[in-house]
Amino acid sequence: MLVVKIGGAEGIGIESVCSDVAKLVAAGEQVVVVHGGSALATQLGEDVGYPPRFVTSVSGHSSRYTDKRTLEIFLMATGLLNRQIVAELQRLGVNAAGMSGIDGKTLQAKRKGALRIVENGKRKILRDDYTGSIQTVDPTTLQALLDAGLTPVVAPIALSEAHDPLNVDGDRAAASIAGALKSQDLMILTNVPGLLRAFPDESSRIVNLPASELEDALENVAQGRMKRKVLAAKEALDGGVQRVILCDARVDAPISNGLAGNGTSIQ
């Protein structure tokens, strides 16, 4: 089994990755697709006159502030992307089925609650944020779909303890799903060729990273958004996944390319 996280970033076409999924499914492999949605959510936010607001935490991290309206926009945008991916897979002969982490309580998360931010040099607390970190995964719904011969396509939304939908990180959602399904492989597609020892020099790609060096890579190698992907890789391996591949979404057959060794393989 392969769990593959495809990007939500702009410029990453779904056609090539869906075509690659279709090849694997035709060859008898079970595949679970997890997607993002940030680019479409940003676009929709602008379209409805409610553009995203990025805030900087006290510890210096930048993130999208997800108030109630931004959450609604995220639910709409990921709803569209999920259905576009399912339709494209159906076009290619894959009997896909869309879902999100709230269905069957697949992903349960702890709401972050108060966001401590710095704005114009002043500290503030934002209390109505709807993001969360995944606590538990119930694979019942995913397994029911897989057992029925379907290919699940999952949007990164989780259910809070108070039963509110929450925006959760797609990479870490894919990692936790791969762990819960005891998937052999997790692939995280991104807009670089893998983990780069000297970002942004693409020739400095690390081809194989032993799991024992993950902690060091997290501290000293990964930068920016790659940090979250390496963290997701660590969580997946801790959860029982045998191999995590970080590889390039921008090439023609991105999954085949990653499986052929053209990425960073972590095990």
Add this chain to the structure above:
Amino acid sequence: MLVVKIGGAEGIGIESVCSDVAKLVAAGEQVVVVHGGSALATQLGEDVGYPPRFVTSVSGHSSRYTDKRTLEIFLMATGLLNRQIVAELQRLGVNAAGMSGIDGKTLQAKRKGALRIVENGKRKILRDDYTGSIQTVDPTTLQALLDAGLTPVVAPIALSEAHDPLNVDGDRAAASIAGALKSQDLMILTNVPGLLRAFPDESSRIVNLPASELEDALENVAQGRMKRKVLAAKEALDGGVQRVILCDARVDAPISNGLAGNGTSIQ
């Protein structure tokens, strides 16, 4: 089993109907919820500066013209509503799972293709319409969710022969699903107390309508949007459903109210 179609019209709260679904599920009944989305789609269309365009067919019927952008808006709006219903059911202890008719090719439809309309007294043909009429239902995905103990919540989207998502009528989607699942009952909630012999006089409600009188009711009694609901009732009974109840969504416990005989029962 009960398949219940809840409205997409404004002013119909999801809380009361979800609370009623929760009571039935707690009592051991299998329930499938089918929803609309037209009001939210209209709202979102206005929010993004692309309001719906209603056209009048050559035969005099008014309908929403669904071009590619309107379809995207419909996919987004129904995505939001679907997740709001699932979250509300989860809050009430029902392990719900959202889906649409494209998942697992549950609903396959024939795209209407050219719309022949009259505008400003002139005849026109609109070719890029993404609406369809349901041809076949594959209950595999629904059954897999039901077998896993989940309560499916279905958005009225079908897959065309060319694998495009299509906007389909929610009442008729519910009817075809009820038939395919061999559901005992189909309930269609609406904003009147049932089929009225003298619309809009609510005291003229028909309490029991024999199936043999459906054709006559369709021709001579049902008006406006109620015509589609009576047509859906006919399709459901033709498909093997034992009883169809048309009843009022505006009351406190709309499903219990309808099951207690306060609607129009057709069998």
